[in-house]
Amino acid sequence: MLDKLKAPIERLGEMTINAIEELGKMATLLFETAIWAVRPPYRLRVIMQALESVGVGSLFIVLFTGLFTGLVMAYQSIYAFGLFGAETLVGGTVAASVVRELGPVLTGLMVSGRTGSSMTTELGTMRVTEQIDAMAVMAVNPVQYLVMPRVLATMLMMPLLVLLFNFVAIAGAYALSVGVMNIDPGIFVQKIRDFVVAKDLLFSCIKAACFGLAIGLIGCYKGFYASGGAKGVGEATTSSVVTSSIAVLFIDYILTVFMYST
Numbered sequence: 001m002l003d004k005l006k007a008p009i010e011r012l013g014e015m016t017i018n019a020i021e022e023l024g025k026m027a028t029l030l031f032e033t034a035i036w037a038v039r040p041p042y043r044l045r046v047i048m049q050a051l052e053s054v055g056v057g058s059l060f061i062v063l064f065t066g067l068f069t070g071l072v073m074a075y076q077s078i079y080a081f082g083l084f085g086a087e088t089l090v091g092g093t094v095a096a097s098v099v100r101e102l103g104p105v106l107t108g109l110m111v112s113g114r115t116g117s118s119m120t121t122e123l124g125t126m127r128v129t130e131q132i133d134a135m136a137v138m139a140v141n142p143v144q145y146l147v148m149p150r151v152l153a154t155m156l157m158m159p160l161l162v163l164l165f166n167f168v169a170i171a172g173a174y175a176l177s178v179g180v181m182n183i184d185p186g187i188f189v190q191k192i193r194d195f196v197v198a199k200d201l202l203f204s205c206i207k208a209a210c211f212g213l214a215i216g217l218i219g220c221y222k223g224f225y226a227s228g229g230a231k232g233v234g235e236a237t238t239s240s241v242v243t244s245s246i247a248v249l250f251i252d253y254i255l256t257v258f259m260y261s262t
Helices: 002-038 044-082 087-128 131-135 143-178 186-193 198-224 230-259
Strands: none
Touching: 002 143, 002 198, 044 087, 044 143, 087 131, 087 143, 087 186, 087 198, 087 230, 131 186, 143 186, 143 198, 198 230
8 A cells, every 4th residue: 555655656756856957957047048148259140040030930820820819809709799789899809808818828829839849859959969069069158059049039029929919910800890790990999999008018028028038948948958869859849849838828827917916
């Protein structure tokens, strides 16, 4: 009986120790990244390449997701509000939902799946083929050259991607509501002004920057410490996407409670 209870307790203890160890390594990597972000040499070309990879590379999937999110939100809102004759609330409801929650969260999930996995695969492949070790031998700091530009680029580009997501989603909702469902365009726009204020856009961008930091850090960490050859890189990539997605949802809850509780 004791042996049966001992095994799961031991596994739980091992998982807890491993989780604490990973958090410690991740915190160390974040600290080193922050230091190298303000220390020379400043590799602007590498940073610009990372900005292009994160921003331009994720643009299509973010805009595509935003468009159909706005269309679906508008269609379902018109149906729901139509049950009691309140279709005029569609514009404000869709805009508030997108700006406050759906825009940052869905953009974060899309970027974690597209860009975060790409970072993990690239760095993981470099790790298992010993390219990172060779870089260190040549007196090039791997964190400064590989990790910092990717984390910085993700944190900077996420707010821009979220703003584009918000705009496309609201534009899609406007096109469906006004062009197809015959909602008055003036009322649609006025309700957006009533429901969405400047601080909502600010909070949306703050959420996006925090999500970008988490996605970039987790993606780089998983790849930077990958091991076990091709199989290990695949497992690191899968773990990166899952961990980043969970982090986005967890951070979103914490920030939402903090921002909108006052």
